[in-house]
Amino acid sequence: MSFFNHLKVDYTAGNQKDWTGRKTVLENQYWYQNITVSNIENENFDAEINIGLIGYSCDEGVRRNQGRIGARKGPASVRNKLGKIPIHFNNKNIVDFGDIICFDDHLEDCQKALSKSISKLISNKVLPIAIGGGHDIAYANFSGIKDALKDSTKNNIGIINFDAHFDLRTVETLPNSGTPFNQILSEYKEASYFAIGIQQQSNTKELFEIADKNNVSYVSNLECETFTESLKNKLTSFIKKADYLYITIDLDGFSSAFATGVSAPSPLGFSPNFVYKTLEFLFESKKVVSCDIAELNPDFDIDNNTAGLAAKLVDFIVLNA
Template sequence: MEFFKNLKVDYTTGNKNNYSGRSSKLPNQYWHQEIKVSSIEKLKIPNTIDIGLIGYACDEGVQRNQGRIGARKGPKSIRTKLGKLPIHFKNKNITDFGDIICVDTNLEDCQKALSKSISTLIKNHVLPIAIGGGHDIALANFNGIKDAIKNTSKNNIGIINFDAHFDVRKVDTQGNSGTPFYQILKENDTARYFAIGIQQQSNTKELFEIAAAYNVSYVSNFDCESFGEDLKNKLTTFIDQVDYIYITIDLDGFSSAFAPGVSAPSALGFSPNFVYQVLTFLFQSKKVISCDIAELNPNFDIDSATAGLAAKLVDFMVLNS
């Protein structure tokens, strides 16, 4: 693995066998018919790929954060559901670049490997959609974006996080799934952060204070009953102040009625319909540079409902990109 030289990670290339579904004599009907697979090491310029999926099979960050482990199984579960979905987009080449796999407790190396992959995709004009994995995926994705645009005049990255948690815990000894945005904001003066769906009962007073100290914009879960003009205006102001938008979706921000298969489920979360409306609005800005979906835990999923939701979110992103 020359691409991941000096990093303690495992890597598996994209595998068509991860996708299956109803057979059809007609082309362009289901994801499993159209998805292509490759290796991140084989990406060449120029390419004809529009969107690249990359898995982040890691739950070391969740374990460090005293959460329920199992998120490393998320990418496989998402692909299983994704292959069965019908497709309604045209002329989009979507390629699965496989999984970066955390080895033992080497979270930081796994993050560096994903960052390098994200950067490579963006530099090749491919929209990355990373599927995790714990929410420590966010630090990796952000750093990949940062590396990809470092030689450009535009470097203001706006983070939109759909989540019940701020994830701005201070780093004690090691980063984890609860610290990514603290790490980002502390190290990057130009980064801006907007959290959607924050639940008071899921964040301590200290976390609200840290968010305020770093000028984090947010709306609570009670503001997510519908996508109204107030939130649209706040997002418009935020979008106007940044050059690029990085979208990250923590599945525990959804109500547990829709997403039971997460480390920290809550009945008080938002609905898929709300997120779909906001995603449509964000993609219309033409500033979205990378996306990810985090915290699917198949160990606690019910009838693969959460995996199905995650797969439909990927499909929706592709449709609107």
């Protein structure tokens, strides 16, 4: 019986041909030489796997949210850039588990399929790094975390979202890329939410009211020029209350100087250096249980710079995990 039985979703296992880079006679110089591939349906985890990559090839949530579609191409674009990056980590077995692909408009089934995959990875002590796809990936990732921890007495999950948007819209008709954190907070009372990089001009007054009503912690993009002592103190307080951390990075939170290839670009976002410094601090907690990168849209990328940024974020996460 298929792992994705009864779900209207497509799946392609990891493929070594997706990983290419500079030819060299030396071993373990680049990502493409170090990565292995597998099928999430058949993987029995006989060998220790430290990190699992899985693509969420879906932009149905973005379409429903009236955004610029194209994010379904994100995972392939990231692999193309990631394979060429030199490696500076040791003794980490990283496996590419391929892509979960949205079939027609069946967003909810695609989310369920990713959720099952995330749960399986965490249950086998593997850190998932999911690559989207729209930010509806967050609801799927969180659902997988929740399922993996359902028998744990420690189930306080803190969400750290690097983003220009709260993504706290209420579900009026169908869920979309703007509703994931409203869905999470409505369904799971043990969750807490900290948004980093919120832009006033990208969120309505209603969204700020929803954030306040749900005790959402946030800092504006104006507070994200550098990793300040003030932000460190706020995050320290947030982390102390959480048993686990889930980190999600929406690429539209970056300034469009660094990330043009997104659904909603803005010149007012944060820098890669700021995110690196913040990620480094978050991983020092040893509480990170899952990560994802969302909203890469190759159709609007320039010179694949945004894909390169996403790939380097994956590499930085692996270095610090």
